[in-house]
Amino acid sequence: METVQRVVLLPEEPIGQVSPYIHGQFSEHLGDCIYPGTFVGTESPLPHTRGIRQDVLEALRPLEIPVLRWPGGCFADNYHWRDGIGPREQRPTRVNTYWGMAEESNAFGTHEFLDFSRQLGAEPYFAGNVGSAAPSELRDWVEYCNFAGNSALAAERRSNGAAEPFKVQFWGIGNENWSCGGNMSPEEYAAAFARYRTYVFNYPGSEVQAIACGPNSRDFAWTRRFFDTMKNHHTSCRLKQVQGFAAHYYCGTTGSSTEYTDSQWLELLARGYAIDGIVSGHRSIMDEFDPNRRVKLIVDEWGTWHPSGPGGTSLEGFHGIYMQQNTLRDACVAALTLDVFNNHADILYMANIAQLINVLQSLLLVEDDKCIKTPTYHVFDLYKPHRHGQAIRLISQAETISHGEASEEHCRSCYTDQRTLDLQAVHGSATIKDGVLCMTVVNTHPTQPVELDVELRQANWSELEIVTLTADDIHACNTFAEPERVQLSAPRRSSDGGKHTRIQLPAASIIRVMGTLHA
Template sequence: METVQRVVVLPQEPIGQVSPYLHGHFAEHLGDLIYPGIYVGEQADIPHTNGLRNAVIEALRPLQIPVLRWPGGCFADGYHWRDGIGPRERRPLRLNPNWGMAEEPNSFGTHEFIAFCRAIGAEPYFAGNLGSGTPAELRDWVEYCNFAGRSALADERRANGAEEPFHVRFWGIGNENWGCGGNMSPEEYAGLYSRFRTFVHNYSGTRVEAIACGPNGNDWQWTRRFFEHMARHHTHCRLNSLQGFAAHYYCGSAGTATDYTESQWLELLTKAAAIEGIITGHRRIMDEYDPKRACKLIVDEWGTWHPVEPGKPESGLYQQNTIRDACVAALTLDTFHNHADKVFMANLAQLVNVLQALLLVEGDRCIQTPTYHVFRLYQPHQGAQAVRFLSQAEVISHGEASEEQCRSCSVDRQPFALQAVHGSASMRNGTLCVTVVNTHPTQPVELDLELYQGKLTEVEKVTLAAQDMHAHNTFAHPNTVQLAPPQTLKARDQRLRVQLPAGSITRLMGQLG
């Protein structure tokens, strides 16, 4: 029997603009993501444009991806950008030591990445090499990409086929430098960040936004010690060199990607929703040093991390993607919207064939995962004004086997509660967009939505749901999980009753009266 769960939306209580960059993505040289996920080469039988896989481009264009991070990840702090420019036959063959000593042909480099971004309509975000590179190397890469005038580097870019500069705005100064990027302390990294940042210049009207390596999950000390060191430099405060600070947060696997119990479903979703504590905790520490929030909080790696699929190489991080992963994506995006005043950019890991991918490819085939459909469903939130969303739904989990881990995601170690319904709401030109997740894997609910100080007449409903809590798309059955056709519902002034299937994501849109 369906239970009634109540939520309240307050259109007159704005939170902040939902930055489109919150719906960003990530593409690392890892597993089958770049080769052959994105780049198949100019001699391939697979349909392509200058080596870029057509099916991937065609699938991603409708998502209006705002920003794409590249080339890593751990790969970034071993990547030397000159390996990936110029004639491909002259590019060196390297090893990828972070991901199974795989061969890296460097066929896909700076120009190819920019071409791919332009093909799908995304803004590029480059992760620079601080771990094994030099300030001069990063300085030269920025000039090569962004300078419009005459210089040896700009002329080299022109000789390589790009007359106009790329105008790359976002530059990460290293990645995970507490781990694979150098095993540094916060103070060591702060010193190196400041050194590298000194030589990253603005060129030809492109103002670089430098993004520092932030913490892994709930590492509060990394954030505090980094900002303390930046603020207490012996000659001056160095915080004005920071435009962004990037945290990472992955949901550890509960079960496998496709085989899990109801309890493991609830455990994973509770971990996903606990990202709220990561955002509020790190932003609180940052605010002590940066009360005007000149430095943006970014979550440039997030998503689920399950055991690798049987038959796939461990270092390739290939995993299937079910309706459970879709709920994780929806819960996370809703959290970003509800904290639109605190977080500016986020990048799901990763785009194709790796971790919580949008697309899976095999041979010449390309399929969309349930997570892909979440990003399609949530598009209307991009750039809209987030408004207050309050869930009064019952608590259904405190994290199951990971309750202590979920508790530690709060800087105050407060227990985190997964409710039966989570969601977010936004306004644009008088249209209200509400997205809600029924977090229970087997129990449908009746949603009682109350609109405070406003009313609706007609509402469009679109749902992503499945008959089985393990449902996923395969190459044999690519449409098992997909968006349902829109339905029109009648609202009664300030109230709307909606049936939410078990383990589902629903978007409700209507004009406020």
């Protein structure tokens, strides 16, 4: 039975401009993300450009990925960049101690990653090694990449084929230093950050944005203690060293990535939507120490994380570590998250979903000579028009349909405010750019279609275009046998508009509505 749910759009209440960097991606040396997901080598019979898979490049280019983070993740704090430069046949083979003790050939290193980024048109974002390397190692990496003058490191870069500096802007000073990056306390990490940051120089024409390791999920104490230490526990305030502060948030359930009940569907969406409280909670603490918001808030790892192994994944013939299938349910989590990011356009600068290919909530799945787009890929495609738009307030008056009830009690108790798990039947966001209003909305209910009543305050819109992402089954996913089961609909034109609009939302669906805005 179809229900009527209502949202109100308020163009007169702007939030902020949507940073394109919130559509960032993340690529780590984990499982099959890099080999063979990205890099097959120059001797491969597969079509490639300098060893990078051609099918991957062609699939990703339409998304115009704004920023790509590498090499980790936990891998970053055990990665020594010199292993990945120079002739590939001379690069040392290492053990990937964090991810399955796998062999790491270092065939994909600094030059290959920057080549990949530039072929995609993405800004590179490096995660530096603080956990197991000296400050001099990070200092040298920055000089190698960014110095245009005469030095031994710049000469070495030129001898390795890059005459001009790479001008890498984004540098993470460590990763998850509360855990795999050294098991530090916030105070210990603040001291390490200040020390390492001292030697990360801005070379002429290459200014660095240094990004500090932020909290895990709802660890608000990490944020407070780090900022307090940086601001108040030294002879001078050290916050001027920090340009970005990066939180992580993963959501998941205890069951399979492809087999779940309606209740588990709602549980995961509620957990996904809880990122709203995480973003606003950490920013409010940052504001106490940095009221002018000079330090940018970043969420450089986010997404769904389902159990791996038997029952946790379901891609035929594929057994890569942390590989998980990606269904319509994951797509709805991605859409809810991107709507949250739009609604926090005034406080969020960058975000990077984990991960790009084959691992966790990936955009692509590859195997042998096959490459397919996941439902999450199509969400990023659907949401592209929001980039650079002015986010406006959207009020959902839809009923609450879940409080995350399927979560076990000990999991639900992790949320300091139970309301952060409240899930409404409809969530969304809206932006205005070049006179066009773009609204995206998720019908979170797994079985119930919705008639959406949209009220537009103090304006009208017309010439509506509607695109939908849904499927005939809430468990639907794209496989190598059925690569297009979940995909965007063809655009549908509508003459409806004005101040009130009725739009049909199928159960478990995501829609984008765009229309010309006028008085």
